[in-house]
Every structure is written in C-alpha cells, then in structure tokens.
Amino acid sequence: MKKLVLAVVTAAAVLGAALIPSGPPVEAATSGFASAVSAIKQLSWQTNSSVNALAVSGNTVYAGGLFTRIRPPGKAAGQSETARTYIAAFNRTTGAPLAFAPKLNGAVYAIATSPDGKWVVIGGDFTTVNGVKRNHIAMFSVATGKMVQAWDPSVATRVKAIAIFGNSVFFGGSFGRVDNTVRNYLAAVRLIQGDLLPWNPNADDEVYAVDLSDNGTRVFVGGPFAKINGKDHYSLAMVNNTTGAAFSMPAAAAIPKPKPGCRTRVKDIDTLGNKVFVSNGGDGGGCYDGVLAADATTGALLWKNDCLGATEAVKAIGNWVYKGSHAHNCSSSGAFPDGTGTHYLLVESAIDGKIGPWFPNTDANPSSTTKVGPLAFASGGNDLWVGGDFLHVNGKVQQGLTRFTNAAGGAAPAAPKAPALSRAVTNQIGVHFQDSYDLDNLSLTYNVFRGATNISSQKLTTYYWQTRKTIVVVDKGVKKGQTVSYHIEIHDGRNIMKGPSVTVKVP
Numbered sequence: 001m002k003k004l005v006l007a008v009v010t011a012a013a014v015l016g017a018a019l020i021p022s023g024p025p026v027e028a029a030t031s032g033f034a035s036a037v038s039a040i041k042q043l044s045w046q047t048n049s050s051v052n053a054l055a056v057s058g059n060t061v062y063a064g065g066l067f068t069r070i071r072p073p074g075k076a077a078g079q080s081e082t083a084r085t086y087i088a089a090f091n092r093t094t095g096a097p098l099a100f101a102p103k104l105n106g107a108v109y110a111i112a113t114s115p116d117g118k119w120v121v122i123g124g125d126f127t128t129v130n131g132v133k134r135n136h137i138a139m140f141s142v143a144t145g146k147m148v149q150a151w152d153p154s155v156a157t158r159v160k161a162i163a164i165f166g167n168s169v170f171f172g173g174s175f176g177r178v179d180n181t182v183r184n185y186l187a188a189v190r191l192i193q194g195d196l197l198p199w200n201p202n203a204d205d206e207v208y209a210v211d212l213s214d215n216g217t218r219v220f221v222g223g224p225f226a227k228i229n230g231k232d233h234y235s236l237a238m239v240n241n242t243t244g245a246a247f248s249m250p251a252a253a254a255i256p257k258p259k260p261g262c263r264t265r266v267k268d269i270d271t272l273g274n275k276v277f278v279s280n281g282g283d284g285g286g287c288y289d290g291v292l293a294a295d296a297t298t299g300a301l302l303w304k305n306d307c308l309g310a311t312e313a314v315k316a317i318g319n320w321v322y323k324g325s326h327a328h329n330c331s332s333s334g335a336f337p338d339g340t341g342t343h344y345l346l347v348e349s350a351i352d353g354k355i356g357p358w359f360p361n362t363d364a365n366p367s368s369t370t371k372v373g374p375l376a377f378a379s380g381g382n383d384l385w386v387g388g389d390f391l392h393v394n395g396k397v398q399q400g401l402t403r404f405t406n407a408a409g410g411a412a413p414a415a416p417k418a419p420a421l422s423r424a425v426t427n428q429i430g431v432h433f434q435d436s437y438d439l440d441n442l443s444l445t446y447n448v449f450r451g452a453t454n455i456s457s458q459k460l461t462t463y464y465w466q467t468r469k470t471i472v473v474v475d476k477g478v479k480k481g482q483t484v485s486y487h488i489e490i491h492d493g494r495n496i497m498k499g500p501s502v503t504v505k506v507p
Helices: 013-019 249-255
Strands: 004-009 051-057 060-065 070-073 087-091 110-115 119-124 139-142 160-163 168-173 186-190 209-212 218-222 236-240 261-271 276-282 291-297 302-303 312-316 318-325 343-349 374-378 384-389 401-405 420-422 429-434 443-450 453-463 470-475 483-491 497-498 503-506
Touching: 004 070, 051 119, 051 384, 060 119, 087 420, 110 168, 110 209, 119 168, 168 209, 168 312, 218 276, 249 302, 276 312, 276 318, 276 420, 291 318, 302 470, 312 384, 318 374, 318 384, 401 470, 420 503, 429 443, 429 483, 443 470, 453 470
Parallel strands: 051 110, 051 374, 110 160, 160 209, 261 312, 312 374
Antiparallel strands: 004 470, 051 060, 060 087, 110 119, 119 139, 160 168, 168 186, 209 218, 218 236, 261 276, 276 291, 291 302, 312 318, 318 343, 374 384, 384 401, 420 429, 429 470, 443 453, 443 483, 483 497, 483 503
16 A cells, blocks of 8 residues: 655745635636637748737738738748738748738838628728728738728828727728828728718827627727716726717726826727727836726626736636736736746736736847837737747747647656655655656646656645746655665646656665
8 A cells, every 4th residue: 555745845935825716727618728819929921120010810810010021931031022012911720921912112011901801901001002002001902902992081090009890991090080180099991882980989188998798789998098078087997889978987997097107008908798898008117007807787896917028918718817918026916026027928817817828928129129028919819929029939039920729739747857756764665756847737747756657646736937946756655675776747738748767776
C-alpha cells in the first residue's frame, strides 16, 4: 500500500497565494486549452507597418492600417514583399493573402462588414480609392472585391470607427460634416444607397469606437467626448439607433472623469449577447486602463477590471473577452503585479472579468507612431485575428498581423526537470520537483512515477509569472535496500510532458 505525504514549499508562498484569483480555476472546454482559442500562433502573412482595423466576412479577413506592403510568415522586413496600400484581405483558414488590392492614398482606421456578408465598408484618412475620389469612407462588394461606384458619402476628415446593422452604417471619428451637413463626430448613412440619415447624437469631441447591440436597437459609442446632444455623457454612451438620443447608462460612471494627471477615454467596444464590453486607456500613472462589462439593455455595470496599461482592443468569443493592451499590473484584479513584464495579450472571463488561461504575447514597435502592441481584433467565432504595431509574436518575427485558432492541442506545459531526491529517513524517499506552467491552462496535473508506477497525482493551479514552487512527495511505499527511480509527468488535458528519471537506493 502506498503511503504519501505532500508539501508545497516556496520562498514566496504568501505572495503566490495572493496572486491566485479566488474560486476554482477554469477547466479546459476543449482538450488541450482552456479558453476559446489557443495561445499557439498560426501561420499568417505580415505587414510592413501597423494594422489599425480588422473585420471578418465568411472566410475572408480584411485588414487596414498604415502598411503599404505585406510579406509571408517568417520573412524578415523587406523580403518577398507584395504591395498592399493600407488595405488587404486574407484567407481566414490559411492566413494567405487574397487578390483584393485597392489602392488608397491614405491610412485605414476602421473596417466593418455587413451582417449578410455582402459588403465591407472602410474608413480612415484616404481621399481616393483607385484614383477615384472617396472622402474618408468607401464600400466594396465582398463577392467581387470592387468598390461600389454609386456609394459615395463625403466625410470631412478621419473616420475612426464603423458599425453596420440592417441598412444603416454608423460611424464616428474626428469629422464635423458629412455630405456638407453638420454631423459632429458621429453620423449614419444607408448601407445600400449611401445617403445621409437623420441620426445625429452630436458629440462634442472625437469618437474612437462604435458598436451595436445584437438586436440593433442601441448604438454604443466611446471616445474622449464629454457630451452627447449637449448632455453629460463622458467617454461612453448608449444611443437610440433611430433618434440619436442617449439612454441612461449607469456603467459609464465607472470611467473616471478627467482630473489633473489622469484622463481616461474609451478605446474599443464589442457586444455579444446582452453584454457590451468596453476597453479604456488613460494618461497618467494609475489612471484607469481596464475593461468593463455592462448590460446591453439597461446599461448597468456588470463588472470592471482595473488592470493598468491601456487596453486598445477587446473581442468577446463565448464566455471569454480577449484583451489587447500593454498591461503591466493586474494585481488589483487578482493577477500579476508590476515587475512581471508587459502582457500585451490576455483573456478575461466574460462572467466576472478575472484573468483567464491564455498567455501568448507580442511586443510593441518602438519606431511606430503608437508603440503599444495590439490595436485591433476580429473573429469568425473559432479564431482570433490580432493586428497592431508589434514586430514579434511569441518571441518570433511576425509583424503587424497574427492569428490564433481553436485547433486541438494547444500549448504544452514546460517540461519538468529530473526530481531531486532526499533519503534522510529510513524506508522512505522524498521526491522534490518544481511546478510548471502552460500558456493555455491554469490547471495542470502533476504525476510522480516510481518506475512505471504512478505514486502521486495532483492538480495544481499555476501562473507563468509566479515564482516557481517546490512540491515534495514523500514516498513511504519503499523498503530499505531497494534501488528505485523517479520521474515527473505533467499533463494539461492533451499534452503530456515527461521529465528525465533519477535513481536512488533506499536507506
């Protein structure tokens, strides 16, 4: 009969316990990884500069930004490049480029596809498309890739955000006029006809984000504005889709009003079901940079995450909210403190906002205009496309664009080392080993083998940013004079990592 004693020893045990969010860890929904997509980067082409906007239509992904050329995965800048001036399209399954290649004379900051998958609308700084005048907004047929010639709203300056529902295209930016009619920072046109709609929320400053509730009755807008239709609605508002009148949105009160040394504004908005997820970025140390969730009907606050490091993009997939930011301190939300590096890609629970099990990473291009890493997300439901100003993904060259999928397997745990063995007591052996981590899972199973016999199996919650803990299993099922060997195996639900064996004679 096996007799075992288990201990966990670490110099930072108290700190480690404080960093583990309360409640049971999330278990894998798909064997091998625990959120909607894996942290393993899949192949996709790259860009030579920032990707500011992404959108999906069927098996096509549209990317827009500051780039003028694209290149294959793994290639260094300047190698095997192909021209794409500020806009490109890619196969969502393979990551390879499509023939879609209109020529713009300025950057793209916003892309939206129609719910029926037939149309894609882009916005930005451009004033011509393929030599034809198009002031800051244009529409293309998804089927043909051609610009719709008869669709030509004229916007005075940059379009920064676009959302489509039914036969309406809602957009925001830095403009003050559309079709030579006053529209301060927000406007809407008909999708098929392109004519200006009476919808006019009349913001008093720029709009960075626009999205609609799933039923289309509410338009959520965000940015550095303070008023909608002359009434106080700082940075976030929930607006009627027809009249433009702002509803009460209690969750907006979670975004602090400007004060000396701190100004926060909404950077991105995404809706799913009856929830709306809002990302924020602040100027000033300790200024609110996190994500909040609200009820998409009542506007009530559901939860708020206070991670520090501006959040530029959010995307909800199932029960998960993916977050593109330069997060450096999430200790107030039960996760990593300052000093653990910059965590550009994270996932949060859509239920309570806690940091979840997904830890790929990018960097930020220090020579870019933004220098913040991820800037845009899009998903077809079983994948996550990420655009930004980064140069590397998971430590390998991958500029501007990358993707993650739900392909089975996921990241494997770090391989265990040979255990250390102690034999201070007669008829027993102490097996000492360190915990590991997995970029796709919080819960890992640690199996200790004596030869081919599994003498201990335990599931522990570990985070890669924590100080590694030492686990001790005391094997009392041996006899004096025996020569036995031990090794460790770590299992994440699909991947098993086996460590080397070490042999000892029982005292």
